[in-house]
Amino acid sequence: MRAQAERxxxxxxxxxxxxxxxxxxxxxxxxxxGKCHKIDANRGKRLNVIGAMLSTGDLFSVGIxxxxxxxxxxxxxxxxxxxxxxxxxxxxxxxxxxxxxxVQPLLKVLTQKGLKLYFLPPYSPELNRIxxxxxxxxxxxxxxxxxxxxxxxxxxxxxxxxxxxxxxMTF
Numbered sequence: 001m002r003a004q005a006e007r008x009x010x011x012x013x014x015x016x017x018x019x020x021x022x023x024x025x026x027x028x029x030x031x032x033x034g035k036c037h038k039i040d041a042n043r044g045k046r047l048n049v050i051g052a053m054l055s056t057g058d059l060f061s062v063g064i065x066x067x068x069x070x071x072x073x074x075x076x077x078x079x080x081x082x083x084x085x086x087x088x089x090x091x092x093x094x095x096x097x098x099x100x101x102x103v104q105p106l107l108k109v110l111t112q113k114g115l116k117l118y119f120l121p122p123y124s125p126e127l128n129r130i131x132x133x134x135x136x137x138x139x140x141x142x143x144x145x146x147x148x149x150x151x152x153x154x155x156x157x158x159x160x161x162x163x164x165x166x167x168x169m170t171f
Contacts, residue, residue, distance in 0.1 A: 010087045014052065015130065016128055018051070019046045019049075020138070020142075022147050045149055048068050052090070059160060070103040081113060091118045092117065093125070093128060
């Protein structure tokens with residue numbers, strides 16, 4: 001598949017979803033008794049992003065303020081196919097909404113237009129390149145600060161829009 005992509009016959013897309021919360025992600029934290037936390041852990045809406053890291057070096061993404069489901073996912077694939085404009089092989093995990101019964105007719109139509117889905121083995125996120133990017137965004141690129149809905153969307157969009165120029169991934 002990589003050889004086909006290098007020859008320009010197809011475009012490869014590493015696809016995955018992630019969510020961004022108002023509270024900064026952390027693996028563990030502590031604050032000494034009597035001291036203030038560095039930032040407040042605000043709760044609220046999550047910005048979910050479906051993204052595709054393309055073999056062309058581009059990042060195609062869509063942010064939504066609702067839970068990702070089968071219909072939203074197939075809509076994303078349709079937009080991605082229009083963006084790419086040639087046969088597309090999508091590498092993705094086995095999330096239930098990637099294969100749901102409700103979207104099988106839509107996936108069949110997209111397959112007839114040149115879409116091929118390649119499902120990774122279970123429990124193998126290290127094989128999906130965009131997983132590494134999502135981790136980098138959350139734990140390295142996002143500034144450690146308190147956010148509201150507006151600043152969360154602005155910060156995420158700034159990073160996603162800067163992919164390939166300000167933010168570069170090498171493998």
